Amino acid sequence: MTDEQLLEVIQETVESKAAVLDLGRKDLSTLPPDIGRLTWLKSLDLSDNKLSSLPPEITHLKNLTHLFLSGNKLTTLPLEITQLTNLTHLFLSDNQLALLPPEIARLTQLEVLYLSHNWINSLPEEICQLTSLAELDLDDNQLAELPPQIFRLTSLRHLFVNDNQLTELSPEIAQLNQLTSLNLCGNQLTSLPPEFFWLTRLEWLYLGKNHLTILPPEICQLTELEHLSLDGNLLVSPPLWIARKGIDAVRQYFGALFTRELREEAREHFLEYHW
Template sequence: MMYEQQQQFHHHQTNKLDMRRKAADHRRTSIQEAESLEVVDLSGMSLDSLPIPSINLGTIYKLDLSNNNLQMIPESLTARLLNVVVLDVHSNQLKCLPNSIGCLSKLKVLDVSGNLLESLPKTIENCRSLEELNANFNKLRQLPDTIGFELINLKTLSINCNKIVILPQSLTHLTSLRVLDARLNCLKSLPEDLENLINLEVLNISQNFQYLETLPYSIGLLMSLVELDVSYNKITTLPDSIGCLRKLQKLSLEGNPLVSPPMDVVEQGLSAVKGYLSEKMNNDHKSPKKKSWVGKLVKYGTFNGALRNHRSEERERFIMSDFRAIDGLASPRHIGMFSPRRLFSPRSYFTK
């Protein structure tokens, strides 16, 4: 018996050593691969066209072509940047991006700011590793309709100083998104269902001037939101749901013809604004004439701690009588699968 235990112990220790060796080999291989890749900096060289590279394009980790006079990037060149992680082409004269940019499966950072782009190629949706997209200071009028369904790892989207009129509804499926900067555009509205942006911390939609007049009620369901800038628009009334944003630390409202909350409340600061909107929410939804799903959440204490003393059995009766649970399908991760855009798309989004 003792011999068998010793054998088992020895076998266990051998397995642990093998696992450690494999992990060390994997780390060593990753380091060697990273060291074999190159950073190519061709920025600020007044280039009108790209020179024939003297290195294998597949070995490039970061390619910096910024601050030149490039009017185009060859399709064949982009298609061979198989290992590029950072591509910087800001401050050129680009009027379009090559469709082959969709081949860059490892691309994490793309900076195309300061160009003449009027649109982004639909193939950019294939860059599923993309975490940061900077398209500031262009002439963009729209984003690809289905961009939000594909770029599931996107954390920062900067599209300020363009001519964008409307953001695609698919943007609400970017559940990894932390920063959305869409100031200085021509936005007339924001998508509904913003509550799906569960990780959004910074939202800047300022300086859309005479275009943006209202905010969706769902903006108050961005529970990770820390900064909200809606300054210099044409907003007269803030949704009272903004009073529910518990993590909000910075709220910029200047330059709007606000009526609700009134300016004397705004001048008292963030706490006063949130308090005013919370109280308004509670008062409005006490009226039987004004009922909504947000109102029900308020009534049963989801947002306002002052109303959490309702009897638990009353709360349970409300839930059981009006709703039937569907396990897992109500999460932001899955709810988008049932949107009309996906269900009636020629492409199946249910395949892996």
């Protein structure tokens, strides 16, 4: 899209008072100051362009709730975004972000934050102030551990940290007791802490492509769990061929194991009594 065409689109949006503007996949490397005229805009899609910065005038879009910036060339989060305090959905995947600024804490209305396919290896302490956050995507970054700030985001229902470099999980993960879906695939986990099984609202759990050899029977405490993925591990208990059949088969495996152990224990007591 040429500069002239872009200005025409902005003028048309001014005249129509449209609340949604799609400028995705337009080969844009810059935005003109005129974008600041769209003060009523609710949703702005700038995904899959070549943007490395945003004009100061973007801060005039005070009514914006949805901002799509995935697939650009951002190396830092433009501070202008942190002034858009009505944002509820922010998409920043597929950029070149290594850090988030502390000012992200201003976005207290954020419910959905996508940061996948970046270079992030830590999060600012201030991110814990995003108390409305329900969905956080950190897929395919450089995290060696779950930043402790995440455990204070107690409204989270969906957390994606697959394809990072996690080697262990902190017991503090139990604080995320609203989680219904959790993706930990493609890490280097060898075990799960006992507190992990306090996440009793989980419905979807992805643990594939880790280094797990044993899944403890406490998995059966997750009574809401409907989907369990364990492919790509070297499971011994339960055997992988059982795990591949899903959570119901895993529950049956541990149920049968428990019954067998009870029988053996009863037999030992019987022999001891009659010896």
